[in-house]
Amino acid sequence: MTELERALTLLGRELDFPPEPDLRSRVHERINRKRRVGRAVVFAVALVVVAFGIALAVPDARSSILRFFHIGSATVERVHTLPPARERPLAAGLGPALSRHDAEARSGVPLVLGGVKPIRYYAQPGLIATLLEYRGKPILLAELGGDQAAITKKFVMPETRVEPAEIGSIGLWIEGGRHVLIWQAGTATFQRVSRLAGNVLLWVEGERTFRLEGDLNKRQMLELGRDITR
């Protein structure tokens, strides 16, 4: 250690930091409060999943029940006609590619990536997205934290199949016909031109909503999803 480094270390001991706050009691209060809310939400979601499963199993019930479905920060909506949309790259509407550091800073969402290999990062407030390669195919992973960002998906049955998926606290698999995807942050939609989306796995883990999109089947997508959050 040089003399300058020793001087800096000594200086550190003499700095006038603001008094250390008592965080323990506040953290205690928050993790307890959140937990109670979390349990209520999990219970409500479990009920919805059951209803959803029944709705999918009974054709007559589909049209009357499955109009809206909320999963984390995403809303899945059945419509009679898809809004105007066209094919676009997976990362369209997410802004320029960023470094991981900048993407986490912009989104405010620390990335959960597990063992997968990223290619590029994108971010909007409340949303971080990673373009990655899996089984030789490009896949887009989006993670939404808190309630700043949202996804709306519109689809038409029977072209598009929607079914529960066993991942996280609640999961949803969307496959088949194209559906329209709209990203949103706060009150502003940051992808104003909607795009057609491919197969999608949506799931909730803790307070985070995950979305994987790409040309994989349900089993492959679940395998990738579990790799990311394990």
Added chain:
Amino acid sequence: MVGRPLDESDLIGRAQRGDKHAYEELVTAYQGIAFRTAYVIARNAADAEEAAQDGFVKAWRALGRFRAGAPFRPWLLQIVANEARNRRRSAGRREHLAVRAATEEPSGGAAPSPEAALLTSETREALLAAVNELPDDQREVISLRYFLGLSEQEVAQALDLPEGTVKSRTSRALERLRESYD
């Protein structure tokens, strides 16, 4: 600077199984370093307090993904630092680090220790002013490394940077500070 609880891995294991009390022990052990880390990044006490608090809550929710046996402190500080960076972007008064008034004169007329004698009052002020003038990325690395006593590896993890980047930023910052110190 901040002690680690002796049974940290036990506390982490219990907290991962949902034991809130064990997690609160970890909060008590790390709240000081978490708050100071947030403060050197956000440069505002209120923002730092919020960042540290939110960081602890987010770390609690993410504990399931914490790898058993990995060092807890840099993992936690990375979450806190990220929260602090988000708050730094918002408008608000930015504070500079200052030296404690009481340290300017040794108490009881005692002679300063040989180590303390390294730093005269003027040198101290000049060095601190130079640190405060560094670009944010260099100031953060210097503050975490020398003022808060984190290892180079911990600084890299807390700031989510490669170790090589921490080394080069530290080296550039020391070069600039040397001008004020010599």
